[in-house]
Amino acid sequence: VDTDLEGFGTIDRLGLRTAAIFGRIAAPVVKRAVDWRIVAETNGVIFDASEPTAAPGFERNLNVLGEAILGDGEAEARVAEIVNRLHDHGPMGSEYVSVKISALCANLDVLAFDQSVARIAERLRTLYRAAMGRTPVGFVNLDMEEYRDLALTVAAFTTVLDEPEFLSFEAGIVMQAYLPDSHPALQHIAEWSARRRDRGGAGIKVRLVKGANLAMERVEAEMNHWQQAPYATKTEVDANLKRLVELALDPALRGAVRIGLGSHNLFDIAWALLTARDLGALDRVEIEMLEGMAPAQARAVLAEAEGLLMYAPVVASEDFDASIAYLSRRLDENTQPDNFLRALFSLAPRSDEFDEQADRFRTAVA
Numbered sequence: 001v002d003t004d005l006e007g008f009g010t011i012d013r014l015g016l017r018t019a020a021i022f023g024r025i026a027a028p029v030v031k032r033a034v035d036w037r038i039v040a041e042t043n044g045v046i047f048d049a050s051e052p053t054a055a056p057g058f059e060r061n062l063n064v065l066g067e068a069i070l071g072d073g074e075a076e077a078r079v080a081e082i083v084n085r086l087h088d089h090g091p092m093g094s095e096y097v098s099v100k101i102s103a104l105c106a107n108l109d110v111l112a113f114d115q116s117v118a119r120i121a122e123r124l125r126t127l128y129r130a131a132m133g134r135t136p137v138g139f140v141n142l143d144m145e146e147y148r149d150l151a152l153t154v155a156a157f158t159t160v161l162d163e164p165e166f167l168s169f170e171a172g173i174v175m176q177a178y179l180p181d182s183h184p185a186l187q188h189i190a191e192w193s194a195r196r197r198d199r200g201g202a203g204i205k206v207r208l209v210k211g212a213n214l215a216m217e218r219v220e221a222e223m224n225h226w227q228q229a230p231y232a233t234k235t236e237v238d239a240n241l242k243r244l245v246e247l248a249l250d251p252a253l254r255g256a257v258r259i260g261l262g263s264h265n266l267f268d269i270a271w272a273l274l275t276a277r278d279l280g281a282l283d284r285v286e287i288e289m290l291e292g293m294a295p296a297q298a299r300a301v302l303a304e305a306e307g308l309l310m311y312a313p314v315v316a317s318e319d320f321d322a323s324i325a326y327l328s329r330r331l332d333e334n335t336q337p338d339n340f341l342r343a344l345f346s347l348a349p350r351s352d353e354f355d356e357q358a359d360r361f362r363t364a365v366a
Contacts, residue, residue, distance in 0.1 A: 012037075039320065045292035045330075046323045049316040052091035058302065058310045061141060061288065062094040065315040065323045069106045078103050079123055086130040086138045095134055098311070099127065100143040101153050110148055113155075120156035128166055141172035141207060147179060147217060147229035154185055158192055161204070170202040172260070177241035178211035178230035186244055193256040203255060207288065208244050209262040210237050212329055234338045238268070238364035245272050249281045258284035260309060264294050265340040267361040269301060290330065294344060 008016065015037065023030040049064070064082055069075045078099075085094045101108060104123040108116045124142075131138030142157050144150065157173050160166055173189065175182045186206065193204045214230055221228035231237050241263070248257045261272045269287055276285040289298050291310040302308040315323040335342050338360070343353040 035320065038324070042323070042327060045290075045313075046327060047291075047312055047314045049314045050092075058291075058298070058308055059096065060094065060291070060310050060312045061096045061098050063098040063143070063311060063313045064103075065313050065326055066103070066319045068322075069103055071106050075104060075106050075123070079126055082127060083130040086127070086134055086140075089134070095131075095136065095138040096141070096309070097127075097131075097138070098141040098143050100145045101149055101156065102145055108149075108152060110152060113152070116152055117155045117159060120152065121160050124156055124160045125166075128160065128169055128171065131171075132166075132169055137169075139170070139172060139205075141205070142174065144174040144176050144209075144211075146213060147181070150179065150181060150185060154189060158189065161201075162196065167196070167199065167201040170204060172205040172207055174207040174209060174262075175244060176209055176211035176230075177244055178214060178237045180231060180240070181229070183240065183243060183247070186247055190248060190250070190253050190257050194253045197254060197256040203257060205258050205260055205286075206244075206248055207260040207262055208241060208248070210241055215329070215332060234336075235360070235364050238265075238360065241268065242271065242365060245275060249276060249279050249284060251279060251281075255281075255284065258286070260286045260288045262288040262290075262311065264289055264297065264344070265357075265361075266297065266301075267340075267357060269305075271361070271365070273305060293330075294341060297344065 015033070019030045019034060046065070062085060064078065064085070066078060069078060082097050082099055085092070085097055087093070101120050104127075105116070105119045108120070110116065124140075127140045131140050142153055144153060153173065157171070161169065161171060175186050175189075189204070189206065197203055211230060217230050218228050220226075231240065245259060245261065248259045259272075261269065263269055263272075272285060272287075273282070276282045285305075286307060286309055287301055287305045288309040288311055289301070291312040298308060298310070313323065313326055340357060343357055347353045347357065
């Protein structure tokens, strides 16, 4: 037991030993104690849905977490919850929300492509109308999850925003740099957005991230004897992120696309800001971070970039168990040996960690 608990502090080791003893005779009490401890540890990273959404000094992109959507009733309830957030102008409301298509509709099937796009589009219209009904107008960001959802998400996004009712509405979509397919997908979206602007429509925002579902994609690929959908190396992912930034800021698009760079890598953030400045496109770049992951760096970036959007997951107390999967995925991603956040605690100019990260950055740029 002592070997299994080596990674825990003294208090946690004592607590786990006590829980193991009393769990046999007072399981509900032990569960409440464990839940309390987890909630306390995740405070500032995952937020209670019953608390106000305002973040001092930062704007928040609210992502409502919950159990996997298994039926239409659950999907309708999730959509209603997000609509309520958009309608609420008080401390519990939000004018900026994120949602993925698997939270909008149950049992989506890429083989029933047109039918699935139609179902997603109907739910998107509901969210967009709620955002348009706000003062000021709200923002809906369409998140990405699995590779299989990429084409469905893009098709639903462009289908709805092409409709006359939503022509003047700016909405967002995410592109994951760890997918080679994201480059042609962004090319398609960017050219479509430019044509939409030429028709008098609004532009769009593309949130560029590296991708957080690598472990799941690898497992699925191995189980089905497929080549994995994401790139094989971190360097390829980092390089593709920079290609996506340059593509989205291409002057030929006439300002039809602005980007939200979702990254904690200070080299990538600085590079994106300098690239945008050189292209005269600083007004089309927004830096985004995960709330609670690197607060000191977030404050520094806020001062330099004159704005910062915090991606903030919220969860109702009865659905808290569902947030553990999100947290585990984020912590696993951010503690990988080649991840920037892992080196951040000891990063300083002329240190070994700094030189290693600088070399990784130069290699990706090359």
